[in-house]
Amino acid sequence: MAPLITAAGASPEPGQANPDLLALMRPSTLNLGGVPPLSLYVHIPWCLRKCPYCDFNSHAWDAQQQGALPESALVAALLADLEAALPLVWGRKVQTIFIGGGTPSLLAAATVAELIAAIRARLDIVPGAEITLEANPGTFERERFAAFAHAGVTRLSIGVQSFDDGCLQAIGRVHSADQAHAAIAEAKAHFGTYNLDLMYALPGQSRDLWQDSLRQALAYQPPHVSIYHLTLEPNTYFAKHPPALPDEDTAYDMLDDVVAATAASGLQRYEVSAFARPGHRSQHNLNYWQFGDYLGVGPGAHSKLSFAHRIIRQVRLRDPQRYISGAMAGRALSSSTEVSRRDLPFEFMLNALRLVDGFNLSDFSARTGLPTSSIEAGLSQGQSKGLLQRDGQHVHPTPRGMDFLSDLQALFLRDDGST
Numbered sequence: 001m002a003p004l005i006t007a008a009g010a011s012p013e014p015g016q017a018n019p020d021l022l023a024l025m026r027p028s029t030l031n032l033g034g035v036p037p038l039s040l041y042v043h044i045p046w047c048l049r050k051c052p053y054c055d056f057n058s059h060a061w062d063a064q065q066q067g068a069l070p071e072s073a074l075v076a077a078l079l080a081d082l083e084a085a086l087p088l089v090w091g092r093k094v095q096t097i098f099i100g101g102g103t104p105s106l107l108a109a110a111t112v113a114e115l116i117a118a119i120r121a122r123l124d125i126v127p128g129a130e131i132t133l134e135a136n137p138g139t140f141e142r143e144r145f146a147a148f149a150h151a152g153v154t155r156l157s158i159g160v161q162s163f164d165d166g167c168l169q170a171i172g173r174v175h176s177a178d179q180a181h182a183a184i185a186e187a188k189a190h191f192g193t194y195n196l197d198l199m200y201a202l203p204g205q206s207r208d209l210w211q212d213s214l215r216q217a218l219a220y221q222p223p224h225v226s227i228y229h230l231t232l233e234p235n236t237y238f239a240k241h242p243p244a245l246p247d248e249d250t251a252y253d254m255l256d257d258v259v260a261a262t263a264a265s266g267l268q269r270y271e272v273s274a275f276a277r278p279g280h281r282s283q284h285n286l287n288y289w290q291f292g293d294y295l296g297v298g299p300g301a302h303s304k305l306s307f308a309h310r311i312i313r314q315v316r317l318r319d320p321q322r323y324i325s326g327a328m329a330g331r332a333l334s335s336s337t338e339v340s341r342r343d344l345p346f347e348f349m350l351n352a353l354r355l356v357d358g359f360n361l362s363d364f365s366a367r368t369g370l371p372t373s374s375i376e377a378g379l380s381q382g383q384s385k386g387l388l389q390r391d392g393q394h395v396h397p398t399p400r401g402m403d404f405l406s407d408l409q410a411l412f413l414r415d416d417g418s419t
Ligand code: SF4
Pocket: 046, 047, 049, 050, 051, 054, 055, 056, 058, 101, 102, 103, 136, 159
């Protein structure tokens, strides 16, 4: 990555300002045909408690000790941040909005309504845009679901994870299986589409217990499910204090259960971890996987933005308080860097090869500004190893490629000496 603005030490508090627009417009060797679709991500950084496996930028908020969440201060900062970033996305329509975290369902519905209205006043949101909000299934959050729908949220993503109280406790979740059932019933009543997040290979989880959770989730005929293997990420409590997990063979069997049960229930696997009924794919996530653009506001939020001759990535200040003061001073960024030509093929493949349908070679050129010759070697190797298939202009991972996705993506990690 070639730095436009360096992250390290150049300025103390608060963070960095957005880069000079003229610098972003300068010619380079990269030629994008146009800019891709644009999404907006809004990060809400607080949770009731930090889960021991979580490596997201989420911070426990203890209302007993700390009082009410500083919702107004966060909204003011988010809007100041958004306004400072507007010149980078001037004239572009926003296709989807995702309010993630953290636990955005901790926010009052009135705050969510104010936020969505204020975003609409500042950005050109396409009619009928998908607006997703991540929700935890606690009683307190569930009681807000109807009001979230009223506030303009069109899709709820519910962090169920398991329907077994023992497993939920083992991964430090604050909700119970009964609360998860009640939350899904409420979501079904108020949203035309919703997602259930589930996790397998949890501490102490047998294959029977997993099959039971999967069966209970699919009994709702959900429009969309996202199913993840629990991984021990660095810098988490579980990384320091690893729990006893199901062995690798059991985890593979659990994945086989996922593939068989979702297909039997009419859900189509369209991404490594995502399964949907027709018309219910996550438009926001599809834009990530298709190497679209996204502007991320909020603590630690990431952005990827394209210009005629370059693609930049930005990261906001991670600490909520630093972010709030930084954004109010017009300096919410922790870093802003240009993606180098050399890194673009791998970055594209990290996303596009997650999709069962893969991508068209013309999309690769349009989204990266590079000729398809820059990925020819990786494509040939992928084909010869049986990890991907190429039908004329179309490329998609084989089932084996989906199983060995990191190996497939790594074929595009090339150092050809260019910058
Ligand atoms: S609720 Fe979600 S974001 Fe919050 S700590 Fe747990 S896993 Fe992380």
